[in-house]
Amino acid sequence: MTTDSAGRRLAGALHRRPRLRLGLLLAAPLTWLLVAYLGSLAVLFLSAFWTTDPFTSDVVRSWTTDNFRTLLSAPVYRTVALRSLGVAAAVTVIDAVVALPIACYTALVAKPSRRPLLVVALLTPLWASYLVKAYAWRIILANGGPLDWALGPLGLHSPGYGLTAVILVLAYLWLPYMILPIHAGLEQLPANLLDASADLGARTWRTVRSVVLPMVLPSVAAGSVFTFSLSLGDYLAVQIVGGRSQLIGNLIYANVTLNLPLAAALGTVPVVAILLYLLAVRRSGALRSL
Structure with missing residues (x-):
């Protein structure tokens, strides 16, 4: 099958199937939403379980729930x-x-x-x-x-x-x-x-x-x-x-x-x-x- 004929068949399928055409149009923004927005929220939630070095303030990637315990226990928060x-x-x-x-x-x-x-x-x-x-x-x-x-x-x-x-x-x-x-x-x-x-x-x-x-x-x-x-x-x-x-x-x-x-x-x-x-x-x- 040539490239031109494959392109015409895809165009015909898109013309006959509005849902497929709409899905392809929304694929890019939905992918961006998942990667950029929801992905950043996932990283934010993950980093909340890390801690910091008390002397250098560097992030230490060790699993802990101390930050959430601090939020719940400290009256100021x-x-x-x-x-x-x-x-x-x-x-x-x-x-x-x-x-x-x-x-x-x-x-x-x-x-x-x-x-x-x-x-x-x-x-x-x-x-x-x-x-x-x-x-x-x-x-x-x-x-x-x-x-x-x-x-x-x-x-x-x-x-x-x-x-x-x-x-x-x-x-x-x-x-x-x-x-x-x-x-x-x-x-x-x-x-x-x-x-x-x-x-x-x-x-x-x-x-x-x-x-x-x-x-x-x-x-x-x-x-x-x-x-x-x-x-x-x-x-x-x-x-x-x-x-x-x-x-x-x-x-x-x-x-x-x-x-x-x-x-x-x-x-x-x-x-x-x-x-x-x-x-x-x-x-x-x-x-x-x-």
Whole structure:
């Protein structure tokens, strides 16, 4: 069989079998996912069972569970882990509360001709550098800064640097990742459902509570996956506006050079937390209609 005829037969098989063609197209990205992403996670988990030389800080590839025992026994690690989970949950709740009315306006209330412009406006903050936005918030939250000037006449003051500042900054940074899925979900909401609710005598808030919110719940769940995971793994915002506060990302960064196996063990904490969160969201059925 010649090369040309073999090529024509393969092309014909691909044309007749869409599944085979799709499988070949996905082979390269799936291979990359398995090797680069899952492979790196496997190496991370494996290195968490190693130890370090106490004098040279060199990694010693001897099997031990001391790093995980340290995580479970040392109160500081438990405290930081719970604090990190609390910050991620708070950011997710704040973003959901803020994103819902914004997405309702952009998807349902605004004129159709203006909706693309509003979506572009929502995406605009993502074009700016992470560090630029974080340091801008550092200036805003500083004592005697712009927020103090604005709140001064009301008898209030800036929260300064700390956990409150971290939650505020992270909620601002990841807000577009919550708005966009909700906006997309609301755009797919059938208009006849809203008309039927109005015809049955339901007022605006009753329609929102009984019709809109149940339909948009999968989109909120999808957005929460982004905000929760990104907040749980963040460490730069804590360094910039966190003051003396520490999250799990900071402990990982601090131990990378001094105790790599311990840093790897710490790194498994957000990975396991995110996997459990994804499993909980999936088991709730919130993602089935996405």
